[in-house]
Amino acid sequence: MSSSKKNLSWKHQLHEIIYEADTKKGKIFDVILFTAIITSILLVMLESIESFDTKYHAFLDIGEWVITILFTIEYIMRIIAIKKPLKYIFSFYGIIDLLATLPKYLSFIFVGSHHLVALRALRLLRVFRILKLARYIGASNKLLVAIRASRAKIAVFMFFVIILCIILGTVMYMVEGAENGFTSIPRSVYWAIVTLTTVGFGDIYPHTPLGQLIASIIMILGYGIIAIPTGIVSSEMTRTNNLPTNTQACPNCLKDSHKENAIYCYHCGSTLNE
Known part of the structure; x- marks a missing residue:
């Protein structure tokens, strides 16, 4: 197997894990992401309680940094896993992911800005699929x-x-x-x-x-x-048709909610499974 094919192979696998929830690895990734988001929000809420923050400030700060680094790695992986990174970077979820990652870094410049990590709650929109809601995507x-x-x-x-x-x-x-x-x-x-x-x-x-x-x-x-x-x-x-869809995301344009057993992306025409 040539190096280019190997490159496409690992990128395709990475794309399936990060952007889709139809595989076992994809579901595990989403569960981990869901847990990290919830944990991060809880840490910020606890830090706002003065008595709790005074006693456990170091622990809370370390916890936030660990999760921030994990989100930074995830953000980079999302960029690497697709053919057109700018599609993701300037998409709705791309902007939300960036805003959820930056606040802790900005705290070096703007005091108190790390509390904006509460924006990570918006990332829960991405992981609703792990709650077995995929069958409601069509609805x-x-x-x-x-x-x-x-x-x-x-x-x-x-x-x-x-x-x-x-x-x-x-x-x-x-x-x-x-x-x-x-x-x-x-x-x-x-x-x-x-x-x-x-x-x-x-x-x-x-x-x-x-x-x-x-x-x-x-x-x-x-x-x-x-x-x-x-x-x-x-x-x-009542005028729209309820067509069965899945969570498969196009590796080229990131459009999801394709019909079951779809081979090509309904938006850009690219092959879904390479």
Whole structure:
């Protein structure tokens, strides 16, 4: 076997372990990664407790450094394992992985920046597959497709809600006035948003009978408005096909969620198994 073929062979194996969860080694790697992320987050949380940090600061610091070094090695391995490293480096997960690795190093320059390692919680998005959720990947993709298809309708709906809040806020400003806490139209619009979303902080509330009537109508209206985006997305979901997919990632472009038994990448056309 030539050196180039050997090079492709170990890179392909490394890619399967790091980027896929359909193999035993890939699952073990993801379990280790999951454990490291959880441990790292716990260490940061414990360090924020002053009494605990005073007693075990050295242990916590060493623990964070060990995990940071492991994540650094993993980040480099992810770059090596693919044909086009820039695809990974500038991808969503690539940026998250980098942000999860840098804070501890930045602590040499910016004091307290190591607490940003809590960003590692976002890395849990990558390892959901180890919890035997692979069979739901198709359903999650279906939801994403439905949300994308609904974005125009949702945008129109949100624009309508904003206009409605401005109108209702202006009306309440005229009805209640500054003496009842509605000191300006922006503040009144803020009250309308809080009321329409049924949050109700209670820092501003109407005192007059007419204002209370309008507030009651807004609150009831809020329950109906909350359900609209759900209906929009649900209607789009019924139009999409639920195709079985797996966790296999393309070694060329990193696209995942390919159909079962797929030979070529649906995005770039590259061979999935070399």
